[in-house]
Amino acid sequence: MSAEPYEPEFQQAYNEVYNCLNDSTLFEKKPVYKKVLPIVSVPERIIQFRVTWENDKGEQEVATGFRVQFNSAKGPYKGGLRFHPTVNLSVLKFLGFEQVFKNALTGLSLGGAKGGLCFDPKGRSDSEIRRVCYAFMKELSRHIGQDIDVPAGDIQVGGREIGFLFGAYRHYKNSWEGVLTGKDLNWGGSLIRPEATGFGLIYYTEAMIKYASDNKESFAGKRVVISGSGNVAQYAALKAIELGATVLSLSDSKGAIIAENGITAEQIYAIQEGRSAWKTLEQIIGEASVFSEGSVKYIAGARPWVHVGKVDVALPCATQNEVSGAEAEHLVANGVKFVAEGSNMGSTQEAIDVFEAVRVQTASASAPAVWYAPGKASNMGGVAVSGLEMAQNSARVQWTRETVDAELKKIMTTCFDDCVATSKEYSNESNGEALPSLVKGANLTGFIRVADAMLNQGDV
Ligand SMILES: NC(=O)C1=CN([C@@H]2O[C@H](COP(=O)(O)OP(=O)(O)OC[C@H]3O[C@@H](n4cnc5c(N)ncnc54)[C@H](OP(=O)(O)O)[C@@H]3O)[C@@H](O)[C@H]2O)C=CC1
């Protein structure tokens, strides 16, 4: 498929799905699906709009906003909003395309979408962020609704932004409805939603560890390298520590922190607090008392993958294409056994090829192997709990923390089982001893569910 204009991120996301479907027996066993891919890879609707506001200096600023409503065959459009200067149509089409199949993997009635604004909120006041959110929602509110399209957070869209966006929608539409997820607990939010992506990533990875070790191993004692230091990275690190792992790193766009003896929960809370004031990791570890003993080092301009020694688990939790082919080779050389993405398309195709090549070459499932999970499966916990928030909103109730966490864990482990089963069902690999391919299993499972809905409803 040649995408015009040049859209490298979307092309990469499309190629991954295309290659997984073609490198399996799916089209041989069920030829009807061949005609679906060209259709499902075109968004149902793309909305692009001007956003303008007064900044803190009283100057008028302008930026371009988007909402890519990719597919609604399985439910209302559902997906995050990203506020970042790298936001463009290629990035949002890749994110929306991933979201279609990710949301299908939850087993919930959710379509796929993604949106955002080409804008850098860093260092801006709450008041200016509010003005931006109201200006953004002034247009977006024409195109969304609890049964139409339900946005949520993503990079640099967190609880504060969801609050302003929700208030804007309520004022513009005179309607209180579950039109956004990630809301505050005091007005329709769900317990566990802030933690959901990170916790779900750990639950999925735990399922990988247990399967590959015949239930003999868990996170306990594992050395874990994590990138990012935002919402996903923080809660993935906290849950990994709770399960007995040693978290060796976190990072941001300026550099990485490395702790050979592990980062503590208290240090993660200090990072959480510092980031809310737009502080960088370097500033935080230089100022917060919990870092004063000096056991954590900062490396400017670095990603953590090549700065940790022996490692068992790698969890990319920052942004797309944050693990290169060379970094993947370094991780494999340093003993990594499990790679699971918290970020969307966190690994380059070259990195995926490295991980998958080691998996296939493995003589037997019990031998040391590298097992890679794509974000559409392993980071699906966020949108899954968003779906649970929508269910609570529809029933006008709020479930307990334990209920939501148990449901999240069940959704993640069921998704893992589905990926394994589908990979085995449509495998064309001769090495029957190798671990199943989770990237193929995830893409085929999500695609089949969406394709069946589209075929049933006359989309194809
Ligand atoms: N929030 C959610 O519900 C979900 C998020 N995701 C994905 O997880 C990833 C992280 O999202 P989230 O934690 O919510 O976002 P946050 O904004 O909370 O944190 C993002 C982190 O990634 C870093 N980062 C962002 N862009 C870049 C870049 N271009 N280069 C290097 N580092 C970068 C940020 O550093 P800095 O602060 O310096 O910019 C920050 O540490 C994204 O890929 C997102 O799409 C996936 C599923 C659900």
Ligand SMILES: N=C(CCC(=O)O)C(=O)O
């Ligand atoms: N940013 C998210 C969360 C989307 C959602 O909760 O609707 C993602 O799944 O990438």
